[in-house]
Amino acid sequence: MWRNKTIWRYAWPGLLLCLAAVPALAQSTSTCLDCHATLDPPLQVTEQQFAADIHAQKGLTCASCHGGDPKLADMDAMSKKAGFRGKIEKKQIPELCGKCHSDGAYMRQYNPSLRTDQLAQYKTSVHGKLLAKGDLKVAVCTDCHGLHGLRPASDTRSQVHPLNVAKTCSRCHADAAYMKDHHIPTDQFAKYTTSVHFDALTVRGDLSAPTCTTCHGNHGAAPPGVDSVQNVCSNCHVFQSQLYEKSSHKAAFQRSALPGCMVCHGKHDISHPTDANLGAGPKAVCMQCHKPGDVCDQARVKILGNLTQLDDGIRGADQLLAAAEASGMEVSEARLEQDQARDALTKARVSIHRFRVDPVNQDVQAGMKIVAKNLQAGKDALRERDYRRMGLGVALLSIFMVLVGLRLYIGKMEQKAR
Ligand code: HEC
Ligand code: HEC
Ligand code: HEC
Ligand code: HEC
Ligand code: HEC
Ligand code: HEC
Ligand code: HEC
Ligand code: HEC
Ligand code: HEC
Incomplete structure (x- = not known):
């Protein structure tokens, strides 16, 4: 008897729920999509397009952003009474997106690890500040992220995926006509695509190389100030930065408000540096400030001389060892050790950032020691070869x-x- 009672207590609310779900199931597709899939652009939003949107995938509907009632047929769906907001003006977009994305409690229900500072950050950016002043040419959330087919940044098809960011920014920043009233350069994209960084990112697929937003921030996009340029670079180039930090250039450049690393390397078109940058020719970076023969220039000449000495030494030993190997001598150990000399040269090229002779000289002498040893190994091998050849000659002569x-x-x- 009591069993039946329990069954009923649980069963009848369930039955009611099922009944309530029947009409909802029948109308599960959105009337908004029914109409808007058939309209011409820009009013067109297709089911396929919206299905790719992260918001649709998480169960949100057109009404989550636009208001209105996706269950009502005809234009009633877009009536004021159904809460329809009408067109969303560009100026209102950050607040609309921020309504959910700044709400930590709400976002946690979906994805606890997602940041909720985008709107707050955006307001500190040049984009956000100018928008507040009524400048409608700046980027708002949808300019960078897209709309109605919006994918998470981790999706390679997203406009904000690291491989696509530069193109997204360039839509405005490389368009001189669009940026005309803002009087800032529009060469960033063209220059960036010639840089070592772009090359590492796109050709070698090295996602640790920087794109626009790595240096500028994504939501707080502003040009790094003179003080913070070095911080931007030092996130990745730790050793060069540590040495530069101790050098007298650091203080001197700061006094004159010169932008650290950029003085010698540039910003958007950073290329592979070579010893020629330390020379006095057309690629020289030191002669912008130093005069031939002054104390600093003498140091420069010594530093360059040091690097050249090790570079030449390595090349000489390489040639000798190659010759020995070609004539059948066993020099594989010495050839392997040449890598240590090459490492010393790489280290010396980092050490130049102290802008003193001694640290470079130390690295170079360590490399030269290895080169000398390998050079000796090569010479020994060649002498051994000659000795064996002479032995063979004597033997042949005797037989003859x-x-x-x-x-x-x-x-x-x-x-x-x-
Ligand atoms: C019966 C067809 C139909 C339905 C249903 C419908 N729309 Fe529309 N919608 C239109 C047409 C036609 C226009 C353009 C007419 C206009 O400019 O007023 C429009 C315009 C819009 C606009 C642009 C408004 C503007 O001011 O430019 C938005 C946004 C929009 N609809 C969203 C929705 C949403 C959200 C829903 C569902 C809740 C929805 N629509 C349902 C036909 C429909
Ligand atoms: C995540 C929020 C969001 C969702 C979800 C969303 N929209 Fe929009 N929609 C916007 C924003 C923001 C704009 C204004 C874009 C602009 O002007 O740049 C917009 C613009 C529009 C426009 C006007 C286009 C124009 O240029 O006049 C239409 C029509 C529209 N949406 C229909 C829909 C329909 C239909 C759905 C559901 C299938 C939908 N939207 C889902 C945010 C959303
Ligand atoms: C009604 C609430 C709501 C509104 C309004 C809204 N979003 Fe979302 N958004 C969400 C939810 C929920 C998710 C899913 C989060 C998850 O599960 O990862 C999401 C996900 C995203 C993601 C993907 C995050 C990731 O995982 O990388 C982006 C980007 C995004 N939204 C941008 C926008 C933009 C731009 C707008 C304004 C046009 C907007 N959202 C408006 C609720 C909203
Ligand atoms: C200048 C371009 C730009 C603008 C404007 C922009 N975003 Fe983003 N957003 C990005 C980039 C780039 C990423 C990817 C970051 C990454 O790779 O981790 C991103 C990531 C996100 C994410 C994923 C979580 C995170 O923070 O990494 C969300 C959510 C998001 N944006 C929402 C918004 C909202 C909301 C707005 C408007 C208030 C907005 N974005 C404005 C470029 C932009
Ligand atoms: C919809 C067009 C548009 C897009 C897309 C856009 N920007 Fe902008 N951006 C602007 C405009 C307009 C300004 C204002 C220029 C000014 O007057 O300083 C600006 C300003 C800036 C500034 C400040 C420049 C300065 O010296 O004042 C930086 C940095 C910047 N954007 C970076 C980016 C990055 C990085 C991206 C891509 C993730 C991006 N922008 C995408 C239009 C855009
Ligand atoms: C390796 C870091 C780095 C990368 C990558 C980078 N920038 Fe910059 N950007 C800088 C620095 C540093 C400045 C100069 C700040 C200063 O002069 O105070 C700057 C300045 C700017 C400015 C201000 C105007 C100007 O040219 O001085 C804009 C706009 C800008 N960058 C946009 C971009 C865009 C768009 C991309 C991607 C195509 C990009 N940046 C990639 C570091 C970078
Ligand atoms: C997000 C990390 C990151 C940031 C930030 C960054 N770089 Fe790089 N940089 C790299 C990577 C990765 C490479 C490619 C290294 C390679 O060629 O193996 C590279 C290469 C270089 C090279 C060429 C090295 C060579 O041997 O050819 C120089 C010079 C350079 N960066 C300078 C800078 C300067 C100056 C800044 C600041 C304006 C900067 N980088 C910011 C990661 C970064
Ligand atoms: C006064 C000029 C100058 C300044 C300032 C400077 N560099 Fe350099 N940098 C050079 C020269 C010259 C080379 C080339 C050395 C060579 O190949 O002989 C170089 C080489 C490099 C290289 C690649 C070579 C290597 O193996 O180290 C990187 C990466 C680099 N610099 C990063 C930085 C960073 C990051 C900063 C700021 C903390 C910086 N540089 C500041 C002049 C400078
Ligand atoms: C933008 C101008 C500028 C450039 C470019 C520049 N220097 Fe300097 N350098 C200075 C100034 C200013 C000082 C003096 C610092 C002081 O008085 O404390 C200095 C000091 C030095 C010193 C003395 C350091 C010490 O600790 O006593 C050396 C060595 C030096 N520079 C070498 C170089 C080399 C090598 C390069 C090229 C890779 C170079 N500089 C590029 C401006 C520059």
Whole structure:
């Protein structure tokens, strides 16, 4: 008897729920999509397009952003009474997106690890500040993220995926006509695409190389100030930064408000540096400030001399070892050790950032010691080869002499016999 009672207590609310779900199931598709899939752009939003949107995938609907009632047919769906907001003006977009994305409690229900500072950060950016002043040319959330097919940043098809960011920014920043009233350069994209960083990112697929937003921030996009340029670079180039930090350039550049690393490397078109940058030719970076023959220039000449000495040394030893190997001598150990000399040269090229002779000289002497050892190994191998060749020559000569002697002896014997 009591069993039946329990069954009923649980069963009848369930039954009611099922009944309530029947009409909802029948109308599960959105009337908004029914109409808007058939309209012409820009009013068109297709089911396929919206299905790719992270918001649709998380169960949100058109009404989550636009208001209105996706269950009502006809234009009633877009009535004021159904809470329809009408067109969302560009100026209102950050607040609309921020309504959910700044709400930590709400976002946690979906994804506890997602940041909720985008709107707060955006307001500190040049984009956000100018928007507040009524400038409608700046980027708002949808300019960078897209709309109605919006994917998470981790999706390679997202406009804000690291491989696509530069193109997204360039839509405005490389368009001179669009940026005309803002009087800032529009060469960042063109220059960036010639840089070592772009090359590492796109050609070698090294996602640790920086794109626009790595240096500028994504939501707080502002040009790094003179003080923070070095911080931007030092996130990745730790050793160069540590040395530069101790150098007298750091203080001197700061006094004159010069932008640290950028003085010698540039910003958007950073290229692979070479020893020629330390020279006095067309690629020289030191001669912008130093005069030929002054104390600093003398240091520069010594530093360059040091690097050249090790570079030449390594090349000389490489050639000798290659010659030894080509003539069949065993020098594989010395050839392996050449890598240590090359490492010393790489280290010396980092050490130049102290802008003193001593640290570079130390690295170079350590490399030269290894080169000297390998050079000796190469010379020994070649001497050994010559020695073996001479031995072989002596042996051949003796055999030849024996043969000649034998022939003479046979000749004599034949004469005797006749
Ligand atoms: C019966 C077809 C139909 C339905 C249903 C419908 N729309 Fe529309 N919608 C239109 C047409 C036609 C226009 C353009 C007419 C206009 O400019 O007023 C429009 C315009 C819009 C606009 C642009 C408004 C503007 O001011 O430019 C938005 C946003 C929009 N609809 C969203 C929705 C949403 C959200 C829903 C569902 C809650 C929805 N629509 C349902 C046909 C429909
Ligand atoms: C995540 C929020 C969001 C969702 C979800 C969303 N929209 Fe929009 N929609 C916007 C924003 C923001 C704009 C204004 C874009 C602009 O002007 O740049 C917009 C613009 C529009 C426009 C006007 C286009 C124009 O240029 O006049 C239409 C029509 C529209 N949406 C329909 C829909 C329909 C239909 C759905 C559901 C299938 C939908 N939207 C889902 C945020 C959203
Ligand atoms: C009604 C609430 C709501 C509104 C309004 C809204 N979003 Fe979302 N958004 C969400 C939810 C929920 C998710 C899913 C989070 C998850 O599960 O990862 C999401 C996800 C995202 C993601 C992907 C995050 C990731 O995982 O990388 C982006 C980007 C995004 N939204 C941008 C926008 C933009 C831009 C707008 C304004 C046009 C907007 N959102 C408006 C609720 C909203
Ligand atoms: C200038 C371009 C730009 C603008 C404007 C922009 N975003 Fe983003 N957003 C990005 C980039 C780039 C990423 C990817 C970051 C990454 O790779 O981790 C991102 C990531 C996100 C994410 C994923 C979580 C996170 O913070 O990494 C959300 C959510 C998001 N944006 C929402 C918004 C909202 C909301 C707005 C407007 C208030 C907005 N974005 C404005 C470029 C932009
Ligand atoms: C919709 C067009 C648009 C897009 C997309 C856009 N920007 Fe901007 N951005 C602007 C405008 C307009 C300004 C204002 C320029 C000014 O007057 O300083 C600006 C300003 C800036 C500034 C400050 C420049 C300065 O010296 O004042 C930086 C940095 C910047 N954007 C970086 C980015 C990055 C990085 C991206 C891509 C993730 C991006 N922007 C995407 C339009 C855009
Ligand atoms: C390696 C870091 C780095 C990368 C990558 C980078 N920038 Fe910059 N950007 C800088 C620095 C540093 C400045 C100069 C700040 C200063 O002069 O105070 C700057 C300045 C700017 C400015 C201000 C105007 C100007 O040219 O001086 C804009 C706009 C800008 N960058 C946009 C971009 C865009 C768009 C991309 C991607 C195509 C990009 N940046 C990639 C570091 C970078
Ligand atoms: C997000 C990390 C990151 C940031 C930030 C960054 N770089 Fe790089 N940088 C790299 C990577 C990765 C490479 C490619 C290294 C390679 O060629 O193996 C690289 C290469 C270089 C090279 C060429 C090295 C060579 O041997 O060819 C120079 C010079 C350079 N960066 C300078 C800078 C300067 C100056 C800044 C600041 C304006 C900067 N980088 C900011 C990661 C970064
Ligand atoms: C006064 C000029 C100058 C300044 C300032 C400077 N560099 Fe350099 N940098 C050079 C020169 C010259 C080379 C080339 C050395 C060579 O190949 O002989 C170089 C080489 C490099 C290299 C690649 C070579 C290597 O193996 O180290 C990187 C990366 C680099 N610098 C990063 C930085 C960073 C990061 C800063 C700021 C903390 C910085 N540089 C500041 C002049 C400078
Ligand atoms: C933008 C101008 C500028 C550039 C470019 C520059 N220097 Fe300097 N350098 C200075 C100034 C200013 C000082 C003096 C610092 C002081 O008085 O404390 C200095 C000091 C030095 C010193 C003395 C350091 C010490 O600790 O006593 C050396 C060595 C030096 N520079 C070498 C170089 C080399 C090598 C390069 C090229 C890779 C170079 N500089 C590029 C401005 C520059």
